[in-house]
Amino acid sequence: MAEAAVNFLIGKLTNFLNNEVQLFRDAEEEVRSVRKQLECMSASLRAADSLEESDEEVKEWVKQLREIAYVTEDALDEFKLLLAHDHGVGFSGLFCRISCCVKNMKARYRTISQIQSINSRIKNLCDGHQRLRHKFSKAEQGPGFNNSDNTWHEHRGNAFPLDKNELVGIEEQKKQLGAWLVEGTSRPQVISVVGMGGLGKTTLVNEVYQDPDVKKHFRVCAWINFSSSPNIGELLQDIHQQIVRVIEQWIPCGVDTMNIYWLKMLIKDLLQGVRYLVVLDDTRRIDEWDAVKHALPNNICGSRIIITTRNYDLAYASCQEFEGKVYKMEPLPVEQSWKLFCTKTFQGISCPPHLEETCEFILRKCEGLPLAIVAISGVLATKDKYKIDEWELVRHSLEGFVEEKEGKTLEEVAKDYFMELLNRSLIEVASKRSDGRVKYCRIHDFLRDIVTSKSTDQGFAEIGKEENHERPNKVRRLSLQKTLQALQQNWSLSQLRSLYMFGMERSFMNKVLASDMKLLNVLDMLAAPLKRFPAQVADWCHLRYLSFRGTEVSTVPSSIVKLQNLETLDLKHTNVTELPVDIFKLQRLRHLLVYRYKTVRYSWSKFGFKALRGIGALQSLQKLCYIEADDASSRSVMRELGMLTQLDRLAILKLRKEDGRDLSLSISKLTRLRAISIASVDEDEIIDLHHLSSPPPFLERMYLHGRLGALPHWLPSLSSLLKLHLRYSRLKDDPLVSLQNLPSLVDLKLLQVYEGSTLCFKAKGFKKLSILSLDLFNKLRCVEVEKGAMPFLEKLVIQRCELLENLPSGIEHLTKLKVLEIFDMPDELVKKLVHGGQDDDYHKVAHVPEIRCGYRRDEGWDIQLIDRSVQRDGATTQGTSMGSNELLPCGSECTT
Template sequence: MEGIIFSLTEGAVRSLLCKLGSLLSQESWLVQGVHGDMQYIKDELESMNAFLRTLTTSEGHDDQVRTWMKQVREISYDAEDCIDEFIHHLGDPSGMGFLRQLICIPGTLVCRRRISIQLQELKVRARDVGERRSRYGVVLLRTVRRGGSRQLSKHASLHLDPQLHALFTEEAQMVGIDEPRDALVSWLMEDDPRLRVLAIVGFGGLGKTTLARMVCESPMIKGADFQCSPLFIVSQTFNIRTLFQHMIRELIQRPQKAMAIAGGKHGHLTEENFKRIERYIMILDDIWTISAWESIRCALPENKKGSRVIVTTRNEDVAKTCCSHPQDWIYKIQRLSDATSRELFFKKIFGSADKLPTDEFEEEVSNSILKKYGGLPLAIESIGSLLASKINRSKQEWQKVCDNLGSELESNPTLEGTKQVLTLSYDDLPYHLKACFLYLSIFPENYVIKRGPLVRRWITEGFVSQRHGLSMEQVAESYFDEFVARSIVQPMRIDWNGKVRSCRVHDIMLEVIVSKSLEENFASFLWDNTSLLVSHDKIRRLSIHSSHKLVQTTSVSVSHVRSFTMSASVEEVPFFFPQLQLLRVLDMQGCSYLSISTLECICRFFQLKYLSLGNTKVCKLPRLLGNLKLLETLDIRATLVKKLPASAKNLSCMKHLLFGHKEQLTRTASVKYLKPCSGVEMSPGVVKNMAALQSLVHIMVKEQSLGLREIGLLQRLRKLNVLFRNVEVNWKAFVESLGKLASSLRSLSIHILDEKEHNSSLDILAYVESPPLLLTNFSLTGKLKSLPPWISSLQNVSRFTVRKTQLHAKAIEVLGDLPNLLYLKLYHNSYVDDCIVFCRGKFTRLCMLVIDNLENTDTVHFEEGSVPNLERLTLSFLREPKDGISGLQNLQKLREIEFFGSIILSVMNKVVSCVKTHPNHPRVIGDKWNIVTEYA
């Protein structure tokens, strides 16, 4: 827990120290007046921060330490708010004229006097907190690490490992385990003399330990000539020497013993012990880190006797390290199906899966619980046991449990094991990730969290630390990937290169995170019952999940809220919205009730850095938008906004300008359509001051636009999406800008609209003198006689999309030689020949191919040896190809053929018939406007 507090506190202190240091270096007369107070607060917080860092190396912190940490954090937040207000009123005196200075001085003096009083109060608070540490004995306990290895404290050694309960689950209660158990047993029993490692990986509570134990207890394993089959529990804190001493004892001295816990003193580790080991099978349960595995693996005997090691872990990176040889296997354990979840649930409540709820109400409550916690055996078993323990199984009692599962998880002993197992994943996070993970509590249940917005919000909140050689976005994305690798969040949409684009948090894990967020005053919540959940007199982050009208009263102060998130289901903007003067993050995505007065109010939030109004009915941004001088992200995708106000030129801190409206035409989002009304027009002079801009997505360039040359000034620009209309006179400026951005651009999308009427062409791209050769994503819409010659030099491009380009076979050959191309999307009118052939040796890494409504196509053919890694083929036809689709049998890794749009059944039936003899048995599905039908 103290790691959580430290993560939040250290982040708050670090942010403040940077601002104080910057201010103290100025010689402004305004700063000089409060210089002493600022310097005192800075010195105190630096000392506190050093002490905080030392605290992370000690363990067993009591309530005094945790309370002191929270007090430091609150002082840091309040001091930062004060400093931010001071900076806001300080402005830039050097740029003020003499007359303006005279006019502003009286008001500035009043502001300085008020802020000076606040700083003096903070100075006293900082001194008191420092003295309180000594007065109440906030001291360091002994450190955890000695000599590079983690030691078990007395407290830890007496603590019952929450994994243990899984070992004693009654076999009669187990469901859904037979099929995976038999598959793993068969693999383990294969005739192979090499040491083979099986890693079972998955989310906490899915039953990894139970499955591993059942594998070792199967008759085939027990009947084999393994010397022994022990189970070793490797907890988060283990001593490697003690672990091996105990393993030797179990493997040799007492081979019949089935379970042991590392941690005691059991003799000595000798070379002779290893020589006596023959064929063995062992389980190393709950491996948390790569270093832990490497410490164990280097000492495991490799005697070519067919030994087996089973590892369970929550971390995919650990599993990959454990299974680094071709003979090893990673098994990803899956959630229980709905039917199996119900079977387990009713077994726990009624003692038999055959006995069902007696009335409609019990059935309703059961369905509600299973919808929330279904698929997670540990949670189902615990909640089932809780309901079974209720002597009075009345409707009121069941409903009470269902409505208060969050609080039950906190206080009910029956659910303690579940809470501990889920909390282990969270507690194991390094301190710099804990605040990022707590941030997930602000999203409602079942919410699909998109990667891009989440990492941008983390950065805005100050949770991301700078690393040498990496951008803040790259560091934040590594945080997201680590959550995925640790199986803490569930991937929802995964690109075919393995990159997770969105995720969700399991409902029961979300309960744990919300509980911790409230405990640490990280976030506060307004739920459907209109009750405000808050644990402190000052709210720092507020999330409204209500689907009803809000209660328009609250006694809690909201003037210190830094982050405000309002669910799309909220029917009105709260009355206290104008009070949120210190907001850094504002997310009102999907909200339908945004009035002009609300938008104008936003322009007074001078600290705002992140603003999302996407998917709303907003049609015009306020004239004073430029007042948000610290704004870094403006997301107005899927709105009716057509133009930025002239004041946007003052947004000099802007990093991400996101416009446009894409519609997903398939459930997998493999096919998207950019609506013609997309794009926001940029007035001349708007972007030239945005030197930090990284993303400029879907801007509209119309005739006589002067903004194209300004784009070339954005030397940090990584993503550029441009829509052209009536643009012949602007091509030269655009080509020059592309040449200036050659070293920074990674994603480029160019769309020409109304090209038939105005006869525009993309052929001008051939004349780019310094082409953007570092592109990873490239999309073109518009006429193109042939691909620009530099396309063949795009060694890094992984996505290539064309629409209305009218290309020929030669272009397909060029694209087929791109070494890292993973996605190819050939949309409507992108290819005009009647035959499209994928030749042998081409598209060697391509894993997804989209062919959409190619009007002239009579033949689609895949030669033997072509597209060897293709896994998904997505197709749509305006008419049936005369010669059909041939060569599907040559696509050895094909897993899915997806038809979308207006599906032609005759084409579908021929493909279904063809894949029946395919060695990989790919499935064939039809996705007609997101209504999916499976055909094979």
């Protein structure tokens, strides 16, 4: 954690020098000195973090460095705070500016003094760093490091070998190397296989080494991997052990404790009259070769030494000492690179035309390195060929390998980190959404204890739950739980960067908010007993994240304009319906979430905030939910949405038909859009999106609530679409014809979408569909499922289709079906499922593990749960009652 804190501060100092140092030039050299010294020490911090638990001296040094990093960060942030003050206009404003000027001068000198003091402290720490460097070096070398004479070797991870099938043209290469080994002079020869990392040097040499003819030609074969051992002593012991497995010879006592000199003599003696082959793999430096070569005898038996290396000087130098040959491996030519790439990415099938440009760009970045091609192919092979956005994200993340990620938003980078934690099983998925996204996650209790304990010990974060727990007097990140009823007397919140409050009583909450928290970056007050926007919050100008979700806040003051660093404003499930026009001056705002739900007769209604002219100024916005577009300015607002080119989620309520054209033109410019939700001003108002010529290419989720004259002509082209919810479309034509070939669709919910009497799910249609809901089809009498349709359907919901008296014909073909829900359907259909007997419908769904039938009642739901496995054993069906909020009609989910 010290490493993270220091690196964060180095970035902050760099930004300060680039942007704000002109405001106090007197301290420029001091600031540069602080940064330089921190950079010098940062290289050792990872090793220091690993030693912290076991070495008290290192622990104290790291603690002091961490404290200095925090103090420096505070000094910079406090100075920037003074610069952010708004002085107003007129005489009062002039007086305020003069007053602030005096204060700023004092603050300026105070900050310079602080930086000078910090610089002095860091110089003292640098002395400690010099004293501890041997410990850091030892930690960096790895667990095999010792203090003997052979500590020259740097610790490296094992090389990642390629499979022989991943080297194009390996047979010719193998033939050439094999001939060099078994032919030629009787004197020992070195064959150096040289080339940059990732070309497959190790794989090629291993193929030759394992060849039966080569094994038969040499009496002793030994393979030494320089990246597997941290010191020369262990390498020589390894060579010796491989030799004695082959040569039956008396071994002197004490070999395990021999020094390097005697080990070399012993090996040399064992190999003196023997034709040997020794491979020195992944040799990086000349001193590594020098450390081993004297153990290999210069006999006349035709012995050979193979060196694999990236170091051209080493390759040629070693061959000059032992008359040898250099085999230079080259990157693959374009044609062979493409062949390998397609073999690994598409299992030998040619690249789909729509991915060719992206794949060619990625392949160019691999620069003909087989290892790079195989590695990136392994990533791409898991991607859906129809989700072009996933392939584009990989493309934009390459500025070479193991480099800073460019072309990604911070949110996308965070998602990568999140997925990495999932892949390493450090966090677990608790539940997923219907389209596969993670809804909730969790960590193991033991891991959580470690995280919270270490965070507290290092002053990073604190969880306030128990009054009697001893805590540090200065806290930087604080989570307050409802069990905590009072703050400790010695607690200072002036350095606080993040505050999370859960379940606090009103009096306690007010006391916390009255504290000095001017450096706060994050304020999250989920479901707090809050009725108005706290005025003091507007003065905390470092705020980046502000959430009053689930509170009773109803207005937002114009003073929010002071929060110029704000990136997220979360007002979900509050009573806010309007925003001040000043909010459009918050140029860094990325997430604007203002909406709530209300239950009206078993259905949900959504409410957002009134759209205002000027929203196009928020060009950093990525998420905008929900704007109400039913006033005089709506047409202008619909046009301005096209300026928000960073949007990935957009939700609009109360759209009028006449605004559809302007909205369509705007949507065509939103190429990053992943989710869109549009509801018309009422159920009879038409949503007109037919003017949309080029829909967002990466769209994954779409929710349309309102009448459609016809399905948008561009909808079948959405190859990335995962989830589609349509409500009150009232189409005359069968929508399944247009929807059945959507390649990625997994969740389809249709509510009063079609006015026909028959629905037919054709064979080979809806290839990935997992969830299907049919609701309020008032004229529907027959549903047909052809064999081969919806092969992966797991959940089927049919509700409020009053003329449908039979289950879908062909439902028995849905072999993956796990859940069948029948709600508010004709009694005849329900009786067949509940009472069973010889009815065909009952036996058609005998393979379905869980069936639910139910009706809405005034007091909630009356649900019959039918467990078919239990029923087959002769048990009776059990009825239960559920509250009205347990089950929602289709289309009730929101885009966020």
